[in-house]
Amino acid sequence: MAKKAQRNQDSFMQTLLDGVESKLELKTLHEKDLTDKLLSVFAGPIGIAPGYSKSGGLVALAIADDMYCLIVQFYSNRPTTGNNARGRGRGGKQVERPNKERDLSGRKLLEEFILCREGGDLLAFDFGPLSMSLYCGVDLRITNGIDIQSAFSAVDRKPLSAIKDAVGDTLRIFEENVINVFQNPLYDPDKDQHCVSDLAMRAWISQYLFTIGNGAETFTKVVKINTKVLTPQTLDILAKMTQDSLRLAHLKPSEIKHTFMMTQNWDGPGVRSGAFQNRLRPGQIVTSTVQNAHGATYRLHGHTGGVDGRAANLDLSRPLDDTKTILTIKSIGRDDPTTAEAHRAATVLRILQGNLELLADNAWIKNIWFPAAPDDSGDTLLVWPPEWTARQAKANSAFPSSGDNNDRHNLNKSQQDAVDAMLSRSDTNRITIIQGPPGTGKTTVIATYVKEALERCQGGIWLVAKSNVAVINIALKLMSAGFMDWRLLVSQEFSHADWHGHLYESISSNFIRSNEFFSMSLNRIKGCKVILCTLSMLSNKLLKKFVNQVPVNTIVVDEASQIEVGDYIPVFDQYSTMLRKMCFIGDDKQLPPYGQEDLQDLQSIFEITHLRRLCLFLDTQYRMPPQIGAFISTNVYDDKLNSNSKHPISNSIIACQFIDVVGAKEQVQATTTSLINKLESEAVLKLAQHLQDHGKNYKIITPYDAQRVLVEDKMKETGLQWEEKVYNVDSFQGNEEDYIIISLVRSMGLGFLSNLRRTNVMLTRCKRGMYIVSSRAFLHKGPGKGSIVSELSTYVGDIGWLEMKDIETDDFLTNPKKQDSVEV
Incomplete structure (x- = not known):
């Protein structure tokens, strides 16, 4: 393998930088094979580069000077439990090794003679995440670590930008080759023969930049990373912040197959993206399959040029x-980090x-990640700067409790308590956490708070959420409450007329x-006191x-249970001098932070143990018919969730019905890994036709995006209204x-049905009625037995089950036998 990698290495050496020749001795070995003799050959500055597993675990490390390149493969030495263990090794799995003492000796040599050698500089791209991977992955510390991008002014922190700054005009850079070498950090020689040479190339270029021009002087000015001087507690927290971000980055697809349609531009053929989720973006490397007039197909490589909404040019x-x-x-290639993701990484790097x-x-940061020790009662005391407390006490003295405010006559007791906590500026409520199950009026609470806060002269309010859609929902609620003194900030891309511009028509001003x-x-x-935007936009x-104009004094976070707690680091860093109040509103029984199912140990603010005691519970839901609300309360919320006793759908009406589609089978769609069920889609269309014919407002939701596309396409074919009708579950929360x-x-x-949080979202969207299309055999005797949906079908009983023939009649909704199924 070493000889083959050597040939690849020489080839890459001459195609990254014109005129540079380097013939390295490349050797690949396991950590247990390290020897003093091999390590002693390294002299001068050393470049290192990581190779990761698919799950983000460190599995290889390339070490290079101008003559030698060593690639060390790691295996975890710790017992691990999935991704929860600090030492993950090869994808989080423990690998038994025959000679533990010899392995530890090799690890010690690596740390002593390379990573922590006296007076020796280590250079690497993105050294912050790498240093934390070495610590939490294989229990190694580093000293004298130089983060290459920190030496240059490029804000995007891309390796190519740093290489351009370092090389200047002295050498020609083959940009596409640089991009190719750095785009994939995965290390799996069994599946990718180029990963060894790419890894070696990344390490070699790291040390080579030190030797160009005044590189030595430039890099010497960079503040070095030394993880040996940090406490284990600090390292553990920083490692989790970094590794969570790194593992989430690895969840981003390395390849995306785009949906599109061809168009004719003024200068030739063009394309238009079909879906926002997999839209074409500027500067993407693309491969296209093309068919000529004779039916022959061939591949073309290139990249995207300008993009305007759906329209994109291909070069x-x-x-x-x-x-x-x-x-x-x-x-x-994976999407570049967002501005917020880059800011988070930069903040951790500065600490390192x-x-x-x-x-x-x-x-x-101290109170969330480094809290004081618990007091005698076991509660963790949150400590705030004394000057904050003094100023707020004076401000609060002029404003008594607003419990008797006339604007609150429509709020229940739990909602009023939540508003009071949000208005409070005491240290006890400086962090306010509110759990709001489906339909409990979270946005109503936010709107009431905003109006009362401004009456108290508590300006500087920023209302944020993870998604643009959630932010729009807050805006519409404020508008319906008669409050319009706010501005909503949104990305040009999302709000483009081709994509979601219609969502903003009612709030255009x-x-x-x-x-x-x-x-x-x-x-x-001018004069605005409230700003709405996504958390990333901050x-x-x-x-x-x-x-x-609107200082960031108070941040109210909606759908906070969907936000990984590390995503707040940029906000706490950037606005620490003015931020005095955080309100987190969400529900940890609904959608979790993105990636939690894969990575397990991701946390939202609701999962921070010492903050959980602060949580207030909104205890009454107004959305679902009480019969559905009672079931959800028992099976999800420990019987703590009440339902509106004045709901228009009484228990005499069957609000939830199941359609038994006999013989329905799931299939993997040919072009994706997502599932479809054709017989179910036919039943869905029949129900949609009935509801449309009778003027009912309805939506269709499904766990799988391929099924969403299938149903939407069939609605187009049959002439049904299809726009804004079909959603996957994740996009319909809220x-x-x-x-x-x-x-x-x-x-x-079971698939999706094994996830209680997503299933809870799916079952709690209706205001008047719900139809669940499935198979009775699957839910009662098959793999679906025991799921919460199966329990719901048992709860509604035989009267809640319909057959396909029942929904095939034209008078389905008005048939006296079915009149109790839907209010007409």
Whole structure:
């Protein structure tokens, strides 16, 4: 393997930097084979580079100087439990080794002679995550670690940008080859023969930059990383912050197959993206399958050019004309980090580089990640700066409790308690956490709080959420409450007329696109006291004029249970001098942070143990018919959730019905790994036709995106209204509709139904009625038996089951035999 890798290595050496020749001796071995003799050959600056498993565990490390490159393969030496263990090794799995003492000796040699050698500089791209991978993956510390990107001014921190800054005009850079070498950090020689040479190349270029021009002087000025001086508690927290982010990055697909349609542009054929989730973006590396006029197919490589909404230009290796048809487009490489993700990584890097004031002086970071020891009662005391308390006590003295406010007559007791906690500026309520099950009026609580806060002169309010849709829901609630003194900030891409522009039509005078931030007149925000945006938008560097007008004094986070707690690090860092209050509203029985099912130990603010005691519970739901609400209360919320006794759908009406689709089978869609169920889709269409014919408001939701596409396509074919009708479960949290049609899809395994949180979201969207399309055999005798949906079908009993023939009649909704199934 070493000889083959050597040939690849020489080839790459000469195609990254023109005129540079380097013939390395490349050797690949396991950590147990390290010897003093081999390690002693390294002299001068050393470049290192990591190789990761699919799950983000460190499995290999390349070490290079100008003559030698050593690749060490790691195996975990610790007992591990999935991803919860600090030492993950090869994908989080323990690998038994025959000679433990010899392995530990090799590890010790690596740390002593390479990673912590006296007076020796280590250089690496993205050294922050690498240092934490060495610590939590294989229990190794480093000293004198130089993060290469920290030496240069490129804000994107891409390796290519740093290499350009380092090389300047002295050498020609083959940019595409650099991108190819750095785009995939995965190390699996059995599946990818180039991963060894790519890993060696990344290590070699790291040390080579030190030798170019005034590289030595440039890199010497960079503050070095020394994990030996940090306490285990600090390292454990930083490692979790970093590893969570790294593992989430690895969940991003390395290849995306795009849905699109061909169009004719003024300069030739073009394409239009079909879905926002897999849209084409500027600068993506793409591979296209093209068919000519004779039916022959071939592949073209290239990249995307300009993108405007759905429209995208392709710069391919051969030009296209009217006789060519693009059959497929696949982009290669993971999406770049967002501004917020980059800010989070930069904050952790600064701490690793010795800026410990971020931990010592930032009250938010200290109280969430480094709390004081519990008191005698076992409660963790949150400690806030005394000057905050003194100022707030004076401000609060002028405003008594608002419990008797006339605007609150529609709020129940738990909602009023939540509003009071949000208004309070005492240290006890400086962090306010509110759990709101489905339909309990979370956005009503937010709207009431905003109005009362401004009456108390508590300005500087920022309302944020993970998704743009959740932010829009808050805006619409404020508008319905008669409050319009706010502005909504949204990315140009999301709000483009081709994508979601229609969502903003009713609030056109109150929202501002990101492309307007720089040149916008201050008159557009003059006098405004409330700003709405996504959490990620708070990291936008052009927010200064908004922050000057509306200081970030209070942040209210909606759907906080969907946000990984590390995502708040940029906010706590950037706004620490002005931020005085955080309100987190969500429900840890609904959708978790993205990736939690795969990574297990991701946490939202609700999973932080010492903060959980602060949580207030909204105890009454107003959305679902009481019969459904009672079932959800018992099976999800420990009988703590009450239902509105005045709900228009009484228990005499069957609000939930199951459609027994005999013989329905799940299938893997040919072009994806997602599932479809064709017989279920036919039943869904029949139900949709009935509801549309009778003027009922309805939505269709399904766990699998392929089924969503199938149903939507069939609705188009049959002439049904299809726009804004079909959703997957994740995209419908926070939404509701009078009637909900659910297609479970599954017939041979639990799959989605094993996830209680997502199933809870699916079952709690209806205001008047719900139809669940599945198979009785699957839910009562098959793999679905015992799931919460199976329990619901037993709960409604035989009267709640319909057969296909029941929904095939034209008078399905008005047939006297079925009149008790839907209120007409």
